[in-house]
Amino acid sequence: MCGIVGVVSNAPVNQLIYDALLLLQHRGQDAAGIVTQHERKFFMHKAKGMVRDVFRTRNMRALPGNSGLGQVRYPTAGNAASEEEAQPFYVNAPFGIVMVHNGNLTNAHAQKAELFNTDHRHTNTDSDSEVLLNVLAHELEKATRGTRLSAAEVFTAVAGVHRRVRGSYAVIAHIAGHGLLAFRDPYGIRPLCIGRSSDGSFMVASESVALEGTGYVFERDVAPGEAVFVTLDGSLHSQKSAGHTQLSPCIFEFVYLARPDSVLDGISVYQARLNLGQTLAKRVISMVPPNEIDVVIPIPESSRPSATELAHLLGKPYREGFVKNRYVGRTFIMPGQSVRARSVRQKLNAISSEFEGRNVLLVDDSIVRGTTSREIVQMAREAGALKVYLASAAPPVRFPNVYGIDMPTKEELVAHGRTQEEVRQLIGADALIYQDVEAMKSAVGSLNSNIAGFDSSCFDGIYVTGDITDGDIARLNEKRVTPQQEGEEDTSRLSLPNATSA
Ligand SMILES: O=P(O)(O)OC[C@H]1O[C@H](OP(=O)(O)OP(=O)(O)O)[C@H](O)[C@@H]1O
Numbered sequence: 001m002c003g004i005v006g007v008v009s010n011a012p013v014n015q016l017i018y019d020a021l022l023l024l025q026h027r028g029q030d031a032a033g034i035v036t037q038h039e040r041k042f043f044m045h046k047a048k049g050m051v052r053d054v055f056r057t058r059n060m061r062a063l064p065g066n067s068g069l070g071q072v073r074y075p076t077a078g079n080a081a082s083e084e085e086a087q088p089f090y091v092n093a094p095f096g097i098v099m100v101h102n103g104n105l106t107n108a109h110a111q112k113a114e115l116f117n118t119d120h121r122h123t124n125t126d127s128d129s130e131v132l133l134n135v136l137a138h139e140l141e142k143a144t145r146g147t148r149l150s151a152a153e154v155f156t157a158v159a160g161v162h163r164r165v166r167g168s169y170a171v172i173a174h175i176a177g178h179g180l181l182a183f184r185d186p187y188g189i190r191p192l193c194i195g196r197s198s199d200g201s202f203m204v205a206s207e208s209v210a211l212e213g214t215g216y217v218f219e220r221d222v223a224p225g226e227a228v229f230v231t232l233d234g235s236l237h238s239q240k241s242a243g244h245t246q247l248s249p250c251i252f253e254f255v256y257l258a259r260p261d262s263v264l265d266g267i268s269v270y271q272a273r274l275n276l277g278q279t280l281a282k283r284v285i286s287m288v289p290p291n292e293i294d295v296v297i298p299i300p301e302s303s304r305p306s307a308t309e310l311a312h313l314l315g316k317p318y319r320e321g322f323v324k325n326r327y328v329g330r331t332f333i334m335p336g337q338s339v340r341a342r343s344v345r346q347k348l349n350a351i352s353s354e355f356e357g358r359n360v361l362l363v364d365d366s367i368v369r370g371t372t373s374r375e376i377v378q379m380a381r382e383a384g385a386l387k388v389y390l391a392s393a394a395p396p397v398r399f400p401n402v403y404g405i406d407m408p409t410k411e412e413l414v415a416h417g418r419t420q421e422e423v424r425q426l427i428g429a430d431a432l433i434y435q436d437v438e439a440m441k442s443a444v445g446s447l448n449s450n451i452a453g454f455d456s457s458c459f460d461g462i463y464v465t466g467d468i469t470d471g472d473i474a475r476l477n478e479k480r481v482t483p484q485q486e487g488e489e490d491t492s493r494l495s496l497p498n499a500t501s502a
């Protein structure tokens with residue numbers, strides 16, 4: 001995941017894009033970038049870091065113009081450390097295009113070769129997004145050969161992109177002098193929505209929170225396989241540009257990635273998390289007698305809605321036993337395992353009085369590598385808990401994600417190849433209760449009957465774009481450079497002796 005935003009307005013957009021990126025910061029903390037357009041010229045600033053650190057006043061002043069786009073990056077392809085892979089990406093022909101991408105292509109290697117061998121286009125990084133931009137540019141060149149650019153040519157080009165690329169892609173591109181283009185892959189794996197302000201200007205963004213927080217009114221989601229083109233004078237054109245489409249959003253957006261105050265594809269993320277808490281309550285009651293639980297404690301931040309609902313249904317007090325340092329970012333989306341492990345204790349601290357002499361039920365939204373849960377269970381014991389039970393509002397994460405979440409190999413997932421009992425021992429809990437896969441799908445799916453299904457591949461191994469083989473996964477990881485590969489100690493796989501001696 002990453003956060004993306006694009007705007008066509010009749011007033012300067014630099015501050016507006018900055019504000020929207022701040023509202024999407026939870027989707028990417030590694031790099032940020034903005035491009036604006038003024039008199040057919042693009043102005044860009046991008047760098048590694050969070051939005052507040054990347055944009056100083058002098059950078060903001062150098063972003064003039066009434067249209068533009070931006071991104072916050074969470075690297076899931078190429079080199080996490082590379083400044084050059086921060087987005088937006090730019091190509092000068094045809095017309096001049098800048099683009100931001102949320103998602104991951106699963107055939108970037110093949111497209112890169114085709115770009116080089118057949119289209120004679122050079123890409124200079126290992127980013128799949130640079131490949132995607134060059135495919136778009138090539139298709140736009142083909143569609144406009146000998147004609148002027150209008151919405152029809154733009155949609156022909158996007159149809160060409162759908163024919164060539166596979167994987168997940170929510171995209172916003174700006175074509176110099178012409179307009180803003182947004183499109184979503186045929187499965188709508190990553191979210192994208194569109195809104196309008198009272199003065200008639202448009203915003204396209206990953207999540208509705210970015211619209212609401214900047215004074216825009218949510219209008220609708222971009223449909224899977226649909227392309228939307230807003231010309232610089234503010235007229236909107238849209239067309240379904242992909243053949244077969246089937247809305248199958250990533251269920252992990254509802255579990256963890258998105259902000260709870262967003263509504264994605266007609267589903268309130270907050271309500272989805274409450275529902276997950278309800279179904280989890282049934283599992284908890286079947287595994288731990290409620291009279292053995294004194295208190296329900298969430299692991300901040302994302303598990304809170306599920307934990308409140310769970311506590312309510314169990315009839316147990318809900319208490320805040322951990323305080324989160326708000327200046328430490330989200331641990332799961334940090335690149336590199338050792339930095340993630342260190343961050344858990346920097347980020348969360350226990351309030352001993354909530355634990356002393358009590359049997360506590362800790363609730364998290366998901367257990368991925370097990371980094372958070374193992375530390376937290378130890379901290380609860382150190383704070384004086386008698387029994388420490390752990391419940392996860394999501395089922396075990398057992399399969400790699402290829403659509404833009406940083407879970408590239410199954411080996412690093414704590415539940416891969418292990419029984420629930422083995423995971424419990426590793427984490428050191430007295431009981432471990434996971435959500436059931438089907439219960440998760442119906443808890444979220446019941447909130448919008450128009451959604452045929454979800455991409456739940458990290459839980460069930462079913463990839464909505466078709467079979468993904470171990471070879472594909474290995475190839476996707478071939479070009480990845482993580483901080484570990486740049487010299488950090490690799491502690492990505494939890495091992496049993498460490499866990500039990502703790
Ligand atoms: O098993 P793990 O590999 O540790 O990953 C899972 C944890 O990571 C996330 O928290 P994070 O700190 O990223 O964000 P949050 O504050 O939104 O909960 C998630 O909410 C879990 O707590």
Ligand SMILES: NC(=O)CC[C@H](N)C(=O)O
Pocket residue numbers: 001002073074075076077078085101102103104105127128129404405
């Ligand atoms: N997670 C994402 O959406 C990342 C976009 C792109 N694949 C990158 O790594 O930069």
Ligand SMILES: [Mg+2]
Pocket residue numbers: 299300301302303364365372
């Ligand atoms: Mg968390």
